[in-house]
Amino acid sequence: MSTPAHELAEADRPWIIRTYAGHSSARASNELYRSNLEKGQTGLSIAFDLPTQCGYDSDDPIARPEVGKVGVPINSLDDFHVLFDGIPLEKMNTSMTINGTAMWLLALYVALARERGEDESKLQGTTQNDLIKEYLARGTYIFPPEASMRLIAEMYEYCLEAIPKWNASNICSYHLQEAGATPVQELAFALANAISLLDLLKERGKFDDEQFERAVGRISFFVNAGIRFIEEMSKMRAFGEMWDTYTADRFGVKNEKYRRFRYGVQVNSLGLTEAQPENNAWRILLEALGVTLSRNARCRALQLPAWNEAMSLPRPWDQQWSLRLQQILAYETDLLEYPDLFDGSPVIESKVNALIEEATAEIETILGMGGVIPAIETGYMKTALVRSMSERMSEINSGEKIVVGLNKWTEGLPSPLTGGDDGGIFKVDEKAAEQIIASLEQVRETRDSARAEAAIEALKAAARDGSSLMEPSIECALARVTTGEWAGALREVFGEYRPATGIEGQQLGLSGDRVEMLRERVNTLAENMGHRPRIVVGKPGLDGHSNGAEVIAVSARHVGFDVIYSGIRLSPDEIVQSAVEEGADLIGASVLSGSHIDLAKQILDGLREQGAEDDIALVMGGIIPPADAAELESMGIKRVFTPADYELMDIMEAFVEILESR
């Protein structure tokens, strides 16, 4: 008797349940991890702070305001000993959100296993290590594309035999969706990225055919899932089919196992709103369904954002709430008991085929340009994303795209969730940074300095002669070389990259009376001031999420401002110098890392030092809790914009009003 269609011989195993976490210090994060593991979490997902991600020591001037803010700071192997204290590495599946310094963090992990006497070959986990999406959306790149791709390739070459269960990189489409990518763009850009990586591995010729096939099997993906959950589920199915086709046809992979589209998910944060934040809980639930409903396209690992992400970094309780959602979905419902629910559905099949067709055409365009590196260097991909993001914003602004609580049904009762003593938001312990810097200084003083120097020299030599950097990096880790020293040595050899901003030539699909009226007011301002109003837009600090700043720059030009777009990763001094030299009337600074108070203080101090505080007004935008916004305004920031200020023309009008009132 055959099994009925609705029955599985054995229920599916749940996906790996994770929470993206890490903050303040290695000690505090270690406590958090241990408590999450006790709560039933089955893997670790480590968030590093921005200095660690961008390759700076915690005491570097550009790093200071960011230490411990969005993740854990790691300066040397000593910090890793603390971070993983009491957590057996061999048994843990550890995912690290690390890119520009991915090789360094993997080297630290291997060095930790060696010093602890654990079996290196049993390590399991993932270094995110996708620089393409860093150039496009996330901003924590360090080196130029060619050098970055070399580091990634060398990690695959090292891991395949030495740590066979390690995913050397994770091709990310997650951040592309956050930057505005449509499902087709997400499919196309992520797969083109993976294909280009495999092309490179093949070209380097370090693998024989059998090894190459296994290397293909190590490629894994990190995908986003938005609120249009039927389309998102179809996207996951399209991913699976397309990857199977490309790996078979282009790379000749015979073993079906190695052609499987392996992916983890973090669901969408872009669509989470600061307005009526409790609604985000439902959004997260629906987004989770998109990546779990279809058995054949189900994620391997899932992490969910917290309901209050649009307001601040989540507190442990917020993360626990999201964790419980996953547990209910996996263990209470009957989801895992059925075969695929959508096989044979003509609706889904048609949707999937349409996505495949469009995405394949786009992939061929990119491969025709010579792969993802030329598509990055020419700004092709970035321009496409900025355009999609502008369109999305236009649709929300015009009401064509409904966002409940934001542009429709905006009247609501006050949320008791934000009423606690802490206002529903998380504060980083300011004292932690001092302790971290003290222990960094101690490492520098107590290490064998001859060994550390020799390790750095050997690293640079390998970088120059083209030999693998993995073992020299592990030796650096063991010799207590610091994160800033490792990255600094490679910066010396490879240089630092400044990518295309993607904002040149962008148009906003916004028009109408409002825009015309603002243009007239800007023209009047220009006549009265004797020059067109000038605004410097830039991102101080290390956080690289440039989408908000880009949209503001494009909008300001749209209404007639002269916009000096200064890009990302600027020190407060650089912003001040830009504004002063350019004779700006206004600075628009965007900060999403939580360091807004420190950065604002430094910019205002800089303006005062230059005697320009009366000439140049400062406005800020970002994920800024109300209490902080009030503090910023009392410090002299003219206006603070948060995700609640989504209407671009309101923001532009505020800019104009500030200048008119002078």
Next chain:
Amino acid sequence: MNLAETVERARGLNKHAVARLVALFEDTRASAAAERAEVLALLPEHSATVIGITGTPGAGKSSLVARLVPTMLAESDLSVAVLAVDPASHVSGGALLGDRTRTRFATGDKRAYFRSQSNAAELGGLAPTTFQVSRLLKRLFDVVLVETVGIGQSELDIRYLADHVYLVLQPLGGDEIQFLKAGIIEIPDSFILNKCDDPAAGMSYYQLRSSLSLARPFDEDQPPVYRTSARTGEGVDEVAAAMLTVTPRHTDAEREEYFFGRWVEDQWGATGRRFVADAGGAQALLGGGFDAAQGDFDADIVGWLARD
């Protein structure tokens, strides 16, 4: 702060003071002309050179400037101001001035100053106020680099503004080199073939050389062709050294005469030209100085028209 104080601080290259004066020289209000004359009266003449850097978008001008300026500062005691002109939107009049992102000089160095300008949707590569600002910067800095998009409609502008014009090219196909013969190849004093680490660069270099001898029969010696890579820094020292030895080509009077003519053309077109000719030429009108000539012009021409 009064004007004299600002000028004094600007002479010490205080960035805020320099920027305030630049704003005055960009100021489109009629009242600004008198103050400009006042500022210039307070600033002694100074033998500075103006260097023009032009080239199509994407040729790598900004990245090259980012390399050149620090090299010039390291190789000499001179001070360098950069004026980077970007196109404006014809619809809104606003502009995205993005050269600064690619340039990024060290902070706090008074010897370097960077200013972006919008061309205010004019067809040429220069902003209407580029000449005005260059008058100021020449009195404050030793070298003024003017970076503009393309050599366009008003190709002569950059030749009059600058003592030496560099055209930055990227490696091209043969057809595109041929295309260069028409017009713009005659303007530059030197050529820079950037991105020379590109495999196509070798071929382009020889094609450019052979085109030059055909397209510029007026040259006694072929103009220099430099090969650089803004990415690796290759060839930058040589160009920087050449820029430091540029000598003035035009006197201030010649420049003022030319740009006064351009300004008259913009404001009054053919009528303005006839008035100037009738008045005995631009030189005669400029007797009381550039700013006074501009300040008086509108009233005078209106009177002249009434008399006609």
